[in-house]
Amino acid sequence: MEAVLLQVLAGLATGGIYASLALALVMIYQATHLVNFAQGEMAMFATYIAWSLVNAGVGYWPAFLLTVLIAFVLGVLIERVVIRPVENAPVLAVVVVFIGLLVILNSVAGWIFTYTIKSFPSPFPPALGIRYMSPHQVGALLVTLIVLALLYLFFRFTPLGLAMRAAAQNPVSSRLVGIRVGWMLALGWGLAAAVGAVAGMMVAPIVYLDPNMMSGILLYAFAAALLGGIDSPGGAVVGGLVVGVLENLLGAFVIGNELKLVVALVLIVGVLLVRPSGFFGSVQVSRV
Amino acid sequence: MKGRLFTIAALLTVALAFPALAQKKYDPGASDKEIKVGNTNPYSGPASAYGAIGKSIAAYFRMVNDRGGINGRKLNFISYDDGYSPPKTVEMARKLVEQDQVGTPSNTAIHKYMNAKKVPQLFVATGATKWNDAKSFPWTMGWQPNYQTEARIYARHILQTKPNAKIAVLYQNDDYGKDYLKGFEDGLGPQAQKMIVAKASYEVSEPTVDSQILQLKSSGADVFFNITTPKFAAQAIRAAYDSGWKPTHYLNNVSNSVGSVLKPAGIEKAVGIITSAYVKDPTDKRWANDPGMKAWRDFMAKYNPDGDTSDPFNVYGYTVAATLEQVLKQCGDTLTRENVMKQAASLKRFRIDTLLPGITISTGPSDYAPIEAMQLERFNGHEFELFGEVISNEQ
Structure with missing residues (x-):
């Protein structure tokens, strides 16, 4: 029985990792109606910025805030410089740009910081730990929930959040009511990059920082976001936790470790087949 | 990869x-x-x-x-x-x-x-x-020395020092991991089935091996053979220590770097780890002169x-x-x-x-394995210390 409990708690911890990146995916989807394949690499790169700051002697929390800010600016820049030119291009062209971004960020990070793994500090006091979870695992889960709450409040209760949702959903009408759609998209990229940076800094102490840190996680984050509903932040977090726990329990007791990765893939295909909008997402109906 | x-x-x-x-x-x-x-x-x-x-x-x-x-x-x-x-x-x-x-x-x-x-x-x-x-x-x-040779050397050491060991193995699910596992099982001989009480594999795409370590720990094993590449080796060393599992820990030569594996894992968590070497370590003070x-x-x-x-x-x-x-x-x-x-x-x-x-x-003409001998070494909290004789697998 203890074995099951241990696996569930370890699953919640890894699930929290998936959830935090899934939030960034949901964020960019809310703002642009696109799924960004380079989201994980952007988060990884931001984490290296944080690592450099901490190593240069900046305290953890100042470095944390500075990194979120830098990530935001870089996100806006990427949208303006790289994404804007393909704004009206077919979806496939955009996907190619995303994949290009992924490869470029990965290689540049390896070139600058090398491929050797680096340890990344955790800011949480030992008191936060519970019997079967490390202080960092508990802290990272809490941070994910805080980000979730902030996103919810932002989209639900601020005019800017409303404008962003409108710009993503119906650009033409939004423009007619005076929303600057172009800037809303850039802002969406900035926010997604900032959320990703937080995810990266929470993930790195657990999996160690290296240029390929996010590549495996991204797949699980997709599964998490789809399961919860790609337009629902709350759904993404629930999805992440469910994927983490399910994967551990099935891997340890049912199908074996070899098939763990398959769980994520089956979930992606299954959700798309049975309930494309996920468990918490809104069903899109468009009038033709 | x-x-x-x-x-x-x-x-x-x-x-x-x-x-x-x-x-x-x-x-x-x-x-x-x-x-x-x-x-x-x-x-x-x-x-x-x-x-x-x-x-x-x-x-x-x-x-x-x-x-x-x-x-x-x-x-x-x-x-x-x-x-x-x-x-x-x-x-x-x-x-x-x-x-x-x-x-x-x-x-x-x-x-x-x-x-x-x-x-x-x-x-x-x-x-x-x-x-x-x-x-x-x-x-x-x-x-x-090939992976099987190395694994056989660990197996031999276990048979000599802990004949009643209950062994848990963590391995990367590919050619490299299976090569080690095979050499290890061959080295244990007929005892292998009985002595190896748990095996867990991982894919390189997995974020962590925490779940696998918990599975191995709950098997009650008192010897742990760690067949992992550097990032996962660091995770496994840390996870085993944090979960309170204290087996005799054998780490494959692939990941026996102090700087890029043991340090990230936490030096104090790596004390006692046994691995093997065949060339002189340039940082080892013993070779200063x-x-x-x-x-x-x-x-x-x-x-x-x-x-x-x-x-x-x-x-x-x-x-x-x-x-x-x-x-x-x-x-x-x-x-x-x-x-x-x-x-x-x-x-x-x-x-x-x-x-x-x-x-x-x-x-x-039929021996295409140039180096087939290694010496065991144990991490003392600062560096690896060689111990025992050179163990050769040369026929």
Whole structure:
């Protein structure tokens, strides 16, 4: 029985990792109606910025805030410089740009910081730990929930959040009511990059920082976001936790470790087949 | 990324051409004046840390040429970047063989090609057991102790020190991990089924191995054999310690770096870990006045001044290059590809001073495994300490 409990708690911890990146995916989807394949690499790169700051002697929390800010600016820049030119291009062209971004960020990070793994500090006091979870695992889960709450409040209760949702959903009408759609998209990229940076800094102490840190996680984050509903932040977090726990329990007791990765893939295909909008997402109906 | 992780470049020589005068015989790549040695090595990409091997080999050959070359012939070392990518390695290997007319580097992707072309593919820098298959691939030879040899050495140590051990194994689910596992089970012999109480595998795409460590811990094992690449090795060491599991911990040689594995895992969590070695560790104070390591340090200062003198890969490259030098010396004036292979398979207790004391290189027509001995070492919280005798698997 203890074995099951241990696996569930370890699953919640890894699930929290998936959830935090899934939030960034949901964020960019809310703002642009696109799924960004380079989201994980952007988060990884931001984490290296944080690592450099901490190593240069900046305290953890100042470095944390500075990194979120830098990530935001870089996100806006990427949208303006790289994404804007393909704004009206077919979806496939955009996907190619995303994949290009992924490869470029990965290689540049390896070139600058090398491929050797680096340890990344955790800011949480030992008191936060519970019997079967490390202080960092508990802290990272809490941070994910805080980000979730902030996103919810932002989209639900601020005019800017409303404008962003409108710009993503119906650009033409939004423009007619005076929303600057172009800037809303850039802002969406900035926010997604900032959320990703937080995810990266929470993930790195657990999996160690290296240029390929996010590549495996991204797949699980997709599964998490789809399961919860790609337009629902709350759904993404629930999805992440469910994927983490399910994967551990099935891997340890049912199908074996070899098939763990398959769980994520089956979930992606299954959700798309049975309930494309996920468990918490809104069903899109468009009038033709 | 998977299976190819540790199958990196290799070296090779070769050559051909026209049947020359008198007793001197050449194949492409060799002549009165020079011998071409081709090599591919990852200088960029995820495994670029191995680039140090190629650089120190090149530096070693510069030293050989300064001394007058081998039997009066200069070495022409041609090294290409394979980026750790199999397709690129194939391309570079073809270029070496067809265009530059040399022998080549290798990895799995070019294994068959080199054998079909009968180009000696020597001293592949990896521990996969398939490089020692003289029968099916007579033109390919590994160099370092292979994974199965290493695993058998751990198995033997367990049988000697803890005959009633309950063993848990964590392994990467690919060629490399399974190679180790097989050697380990073979080494335990008939006891294997009984002694190994839990096995868990992981994929390189998994974020963590926490779940696997918990599974192994709950098996009640008191010995842990850790077959993982550096990132997962660090995670496993930390997870085992944090979960309160305190088994006797054997760590594969692939991840026994203090700087890039034990430090990230947490030095205090790694105390007591047992692993194995066959070359002298450049940071080990014991070798401060060792003549072999002094010669290596002089070599580094003169021929490879940009190289990191704490990086074991620079010792590795030096030692591999010295082995090749010996093979070419033995070839004398008969520099045919066939003779290169024949000489590579006739090394008798050849000793290089950068290998641990007691370790020598021997090969034969059916023995394509040059180094088959290692010594165990234990981490004391600062560095690895060698203990026990050199354990050889040489038949």
